[in-house]
Amino acid sequence: MKLFFSILFTTCLLSLCKSQSPYQPSTENLAARKWFDSARFGMFIHWGAFSVPGSGEWVMNNRNITFTEYGRLQTIFNPVRFDAKKWVSAAKRAGMQYITLITRHHDGFSDWDTKQSEWKITNTDWKQDAVKLIAEECQRQGIRLFVYYSLLDWYRSDYQYETGRTGQGTGRTAKSDWNHYIAFMKAQLTELLTQYGPIAGVWFDGYWDQLPNDRDKINQPRVDWHLPEIYALIHHLQPQCLIGNNHHLSPIPGEDFQMFEKDLPGGNSTGFGGQSVSSLPLETCETINDSWGFNITDTHYKSSKELIHLLVKDAGYGANLLLNIGPLPNGEIQTAFTERLDSVGSWMKKNGYSIYGTRAGFLKPQDWGAITEKGDIVYLHILKSDGDKFFVKIPYKVKTAEMGGSPLRVQTLGENYIMIDLKGIPMDPVDAIIKLEVIK
Numbered sequence: 001m002k003l004f005f006s007i008l009f010t011t012c013l014l015s016l017c018k019s020q021s022p023y024q025p026s027t028e029n030l031a032a033r034k035w036f037d038s039a040r041f042g043m044f045i046h047w048g049a050f051s052v053p054g055s056g057e058w059v060m061n062n063r064n065i066t067f068t069e070y071g072r073l074q075t076i077f078n079p080v081r082f083d084a085k086k087w088v089s090a091a092k093r094a095g096m097q098y099i100t101l102i103t104r105h106h107d108g109f110s111d112w113d114t115k116q117s118e119w120k121i122t123n124t125d126w127k128q129d130a131v132k133l134i135a136e137e138c139q140r141q142g143i144r145l146f147v148y149y150s151l152l153d154w155y156r157s158d159y160q161y162e163t164g165r166t167g168q169g170t171g172r173t174a175k176s177d178w179n180h181y182i183a184f185m186k187a188q189l190t191e192l193l194t195q196y197g198p199i200a201g202v203w204f205d206g207y208w209d210q211l212p213n214d215r216d217k218i219n220q221p222r223v224d225w226h227l228p229e230i231y232a233l234i235h236h237l238q239p240q241c242l243i244g245n246n247h248h249l250s251p252i253p254g255e256d257f258q259m260f261e262k263d264l265p266g267g268n269s270t271g272f273g274g275q276s277v278s279s280l281p282l283e284t285c286e287t288i289n290d291s292w293g294f295n296i297t298d299t300h301y302k303s304s305k306e307l308i309h310l311l312v313k314d315a316g317y318g319a320n321l322l323l324n325i326g327p328l329p330n331g332e333i334q335t336a337f338t339e340r341l342d343s344v345g346s347w348m349k350k351n352g353y354s355i356y357g358t359r360a361g362f363l364k365p366q367d368w369g370a371i372t373e374k375g376d377i378v379y380l381h382i383l384k385s386d387g388d389k390f391f392v393k394i395p396y397k398v399k400t401a402e403m404g405g406s407p408l409r410v411q412t413l414g415e416n417y418i419m420i421d422l423k424g425i426p427m428d429p430v431d432a433i434i435k436l437e438v439i440k
Helices: 007-019 027-039 084-093 130-141 178-194 227-237 304-316 335-354
Strands: 041-045 098-104 144-150 201-205 242-245 258-261 282-287 319-325 369-374 377-382 389-393 397-403 409-412 417-421 432-439
Touching: 027 242, 027 319, 041 084, 084 098, 084 130, 084 335, 098 130, 130 144, 144 178, 178 201, 178 227, 227 242, 242 258, 282 304, 304 319, 304 335, 304 369, 319 335, 335 432, 377 389, 397 409
Parallel strands: 041 098, 041 319, 098 144, 144 201, 201 242, 258 282, 282 319
Antiparallel strands: 369 377, 377 432, 389 417, 397 432, 409 417
């Protein structure tokens, strides 16, 4: 493997990082946070060499495939039906505002023409740079691009696999070299942030691989991830670039948004959550079926209605929904994904006004639905109707109420409760949206 920075550049960069005071987001970064906090909907794309076996992105770890055997995927992976325009257009039709693209997952395979490794997509028979093609198409279609980057690696021997919680069965025997690995990551991140135009954010994953099993020591990783240096590098190269880290902890200084894996903010149905919800912009990442990467046996698809409800509830928490697709190894997006994306897109075209640019409602999402707010307008999203009267405790004075342009009768009750009369009102079976004009 090749190495990377010139000695002069490395020395200067480390000096810059060490001399920095505690992280203060730039003007550009704050503007980017504001945009992100209004976007509400993005596309996650899990795709790479791991797509070939058709058993998800964890196949190397789950089957204990050695790195020598796994490396044969580079001679098999040949996405001849890849079309960046179709991928980005699918996101745009769905009403998504950004794409988070896997550039390097835990198997270490790079989806761009990196100069730091031979284990990369341009060394396949396809020979093309997927990150370059997607970045150019995102710029053409006005979609912002985030790059997913794995901190852990099941393939490389310089990664400190000896203390990792995963990747123990991939056949590595050479002693790791942590400083070499950190320099490798910095060099790769520099490529992504200097060769592919504006990058809206870096989405890190894998920090948890070096966390102890003891929950009392969960904030004490077994290695020094050099995050202050890595974060400073990113903000130096592209000041507007947002940083998020899927470490399943409360945000670390230098991070610009907080993500929750397969859970609404604050939830812990997966065991990944439970951390406190910060004041940073928020994001939930979720799958359309049960898998991130292509899984040939996974046909457990969520319905369009379920996906819309997830999007609405995320917005009710003031969070974005990052909805995943796992394209086929040949580069095609499955029809089951595109049909659902198009259905959600049709709904967003009609109802996006109640999602985009809103903030969390005065009440967290409930069994009946969710609330979003925008200025002096409150949107009540009735996802589950129960009778022809709707009661809610509201901290504002209601001036008017309507649904689909038709006025609704509102009765003020005691203790700030109101009753909205829905008798005879046709209720949308997916999401009946009541618009309230209020005085705050």
